[in-house]
Amino acid sequence: MIFTKEEYLRRVRKTKEMMDHLGMEMLLVMDPANMNYLTGYDGWSFYVHQGVIVFLNRENPIWFGREQDSNGARLTSWLPDDCICGYPDKYVQSRYTHTMRWVAGLLRENQADNRRFGLEMDGYWFNAKMYITLKEELPHAQLMDGTNLVNWVRVVKSPAEIEYMRQASRICEKVMQTAIDEIDVGVWEKDVAANVCAAQIAGTEAFGGSSPAIFPIMPSAERTSTAHLTFEPDRQYQKNDAVLLELCGARYRYHAPLSRTVYLGDPPEDLCQTADGVVKGLQETLSFVRPGVTAEAVEARWREAIAHTGVVKPSRVGYSYGLNYVPDWGEHTISLRPGDKTILSPGMTLHFMPGIWLDAYGFECSEPILVTDKGCEKFIEFPQQLFVK
Amino acid sequence: MIFTKEEYLRRVRKTKEMMDHLGMEMLLVMDPANMNYLTGYDGWSFYVHQGVIVFLNRENPIWFGREQDSNGARLTSWLPDDCICGYPDKYVQSRYTHTMRWVAGLLRENQADNRRFGLEMDGYWFNAKMYITLKEELPHAQLMDGTNLVNWVRVVKSPAEIEYMRQASRICEKVMQTAIDEIDVGVWEKDVAANVCAAQIAGTEAFGGSSPAIFPIMPSAERTSTAHLTFEPDRQYQKNDAVLLELCGARYRYHAPLSRTVYLGDPPEDLCQTADGVVKGLQETLSFVRPGVTAEAVEARWREAIAHTGVVKPSRVGYSYGLNYVPDWGEHTISLRPGDKTILSPGMTLHFMPGIWLDAYGFECSEPILVTDKGCEKFIEFPQQLFVK
Structure with missing residues (x-):
């Protein structure tokens, strides 16, 4: 038990x-x-x-x-x-x-x-x-x-649940680092995906992971122009590939999701600008999250923060998550989008997930957060940037 | 495509x-x-x-x-x-x-x-x-x-589908061998599970795998007395553990499932007898499978083959499988059990799966098979035995 x-x-x-x-x-x-x-x-x-x-x-x-x-x-x-x-x-x-x-x-x-x-x-x-x-x-x-x-x-987590979500977060950091370290020109996508899957289960020195509710989503090249495609089993990464990483750690079925983006080569200017705008918007939005604001107000704050960049994000920018099995680590309760009137409370856990899919490629940089008494806290400290290799 | x-x-x-x-x-x-x-x-x-x-x-x-x-x-x-x-x-x-x-x-x-x-x-x-x-x-x-x-x-597979199922079978052999090689007294269950997951995706030299529709089911010790439990993340294998392995390879979502059982130490006499009875029953049943017989006749043949052993198997002994996503690689069509009147035809693919769960532990030894013009063919050649280490 x-x-x-x-x-x-x-x-x-x-x-x-x-x-x-x-x-x-x-x-x-x-x-x-x-x-x-x-x-x-x-x-x-x-x-x-x-x-x-x-x-x-x-x-x-x-x-x-x-x-x-x-x-x-x-x-x-x-x-x-x-x-x-x-x-x-x-x-x-x-x-x-x-x-x-x-x-x-x-x-x-x-x-x-x-x-x-x-x-x-x-x-x-x-x-x-x-x-x-x-x-x-x-x-x-x-x-x-x-x-x-x-x-x-389930939407407000207990201290014991939050502890497992912190453990999942430690696993997630290792998982993301594995992916970023291993993706490189000439490496087989399947081999990186295999190591990512292994890292999810091997966990840390102190504890093991559990099976993720969503298999690693890690499309490359033109497949980054859309959501939810996984790796290509028989392809090697190539120069000028963008790679989206939507990964997680899980501990006793409690998740910690995280998204980041890698670019192999000199990234195009508009991708850098998108990355810059998204990261700033993400930071501004997180500093706005606190008990008492509504889900839709968080989304509105995000939209305001990126208005000057030209980036448009028609889909929700986050959702509640925690305990889950396949096919979704999301909880199907709170969505950060226009019309969602849920009032945020301490103990809620959200995946703030501004994924942008442009015509030629995408950019993702997300944060799993805990709503606290006064604001919110990131579960994971991982650099918020476009990873250029 | x-x-x-x-x-x-x-x-x-x-x-x-x-x-x-x-x-x-x-x-x-x-x-x-x-x-x-x-x-x-x-x-x-x-x-x-x-x-x-x-x-x-x-x-x-x-x-x-x-x-x-x-x-x-x-x-x-x-x-x-x-x-x-x-x-x-x-x-x-x-x-x-x-x-x-x-x-x-x-x-x-x-x-x-x-x-x-x-x-x-x-x-x-x-x-x-x-x-x-x-x-x-x-x-x-x-x-x-x-x-x-x-x-x-979907129930009758095309030659192109069967080719992918053969590729999945090559992956599955590597996956099963990884598990059997690595399970040992003192090894962390999570570490074996991690390597099993990696083997599923890394595939062979020639091609990569895809995400399995069922996460590796690999319970140990008392958890082998029931179906469908996975590994324990914070446990090391111990002397006298039985370990059930219900694993797969997958290629473009086409599966090859396989079950085997490992015992660490001197296996108890009744487990050896069960293993012996199940393996003989499995072999007799497979030599009976051919086009024109019904699903329930296959199950009846199995029951007859194990009648003298005292082993009782109240659940179905197999099902159709192939292309799938989570949560099941089974196809939800043919079940090998009393009352299923499906007439077998060439091109059907079945997972013959006689899992036995006794009070203290279980034994599993299964085969994925292709119904051919004259009989059936195993997709995988893997020793049919209790693996004692």
Whole structure:
């Protein structure tokens, strides 16, 4: 157990308070990060249907999953044995039946098939067929939208969580340094990516890392003109390549993301100007972040700071992050963009991420930050610049 | 482009034939492996909503995704520019609006809002809220279940796909050898895992790997008594540890999975017996696999082969695999288990995976295989044994 039982119980209680506030009696939590957050459960079993059901009127949640994974729940969660329910293998990825029929049976056995029942409607893990099947199986339940309910409980981190995020940050520094040290003309992209992946897991002398929720994003050359492309397996870096690095460290699934940009050769003037404008805008914006300001105000401050540079950034400039599994280290709560009214509070953790993708190439320089009592603090001290080699 | 345009067009045509057969006029494909299969699109952007829409009455599918990813579609897919549609960033992970409202608008613009419209209802990527929103926005459409439709088109692999799966197999051999060579008493689990991750990406002298759809599963000691736990970041291997290795190589997202088991010390008698029974059962079963037999007959043959050993395996013993992204290299089509009536054909690729999890530890020894004209062929030649060190 990487947190105290008290911490897990506090998380469950906060979840119940939010459920009660919304008039919800039960919540089906299928997001693996939310399952982990509430129970400690940690396994790569989320490719089959599994979940945690939180009941307002029961002390402990119930974990359910594939029978062969239930020992994993016994080993990694704080839940007592009678709260761990495995289902038979015939429900796994079947075209003949559906796991939600089994879940509905479980609820009927527990006289819980007629409740106001929250579902993570807009997450990755609660799909349309699950909804349709539950609706059919539970005609007396009132199905409600519980999207991101636990994600919002997660948004303010505890001191213990922040400590793991600091450890992840130490790993991330090593990961980024590995990439910057190794990228060079003639080096295979795959070899740098391999060493980056190794650094993520090897961690530091003191502790190991965990699998990242986003695989290293490290496009080169024309592939830097867009977001989210990874390395090219059969290409060597060439002179005049720009390389974007969107990397992370992770510790017990808690992340520390960081972006930087490398240029091999003499960088073009407009890339240098973009870099300069972005870095200054980043610094000005971070000095503005403090409790009480809204997410959209932070974005507006950024936009103001770069207005004179001609750089335009139509996508959000940051988001809340922390505990997660694939496919995203973002938390799906706060976005730094126009219209997001979230008021920042101490303990929130944001990835301020001004990525710019121009026609020919891009520039990224980001910072993971912690909102503190008076302002914000960077998790990572890493030079904010275009790395020219 | 890693396949010819003709191959992509053939895949689209097969998809349309299956749609037509089901009385479907349009199909929304949101599974990133299916998107890649039909268009070549390849980016780590699937954490936001994106998809490919296949129309029976249009030659080319439409790709849609976040505006900042649309250059990625231009760079990696064969689609012409006018088939690539980016949506504004305000739709990303928003609690104020929903991407499916934008998609419905796109369909209305194309006079396609009143069709028989297939949806990947039971996949990871089409969630309940998407369904509810489309239902509301498209009152004249007839929403249909298109779960795994493209997955079933994928089930028989082309020669070009099989070639990439062979390359992935070469990577996988190196990955497995790295793990077996490095696991030893006193070695940190994280350091072995780091080298395994690096081997997956570094690939061979001739070509690089790609990110695996399942992170290396390599539990030790009591954690081998269950499925799907990964390494422990702060633990050193100890004498009398069993270590399960469920690893893979991947090439252009095509996988080669393989499982083996290591024991550090003198293995207990019952583990040796289990290993012996499983390996013999595996060999007998593989010699039975051929075109024309059903998936459930393969499982029955396995059960018969191990009946005398006392080993019981209540979960499926294999599944179809190939092209994939996180969280699963399995294809969600064929499962080797009672009740699965799929008739095997040449070109199908299966991971025969008899994992046994006993009370104190487990044993795994698996083989990725290709169904051939007359029988089956192992993709990988790797000793089938308990590795004792």
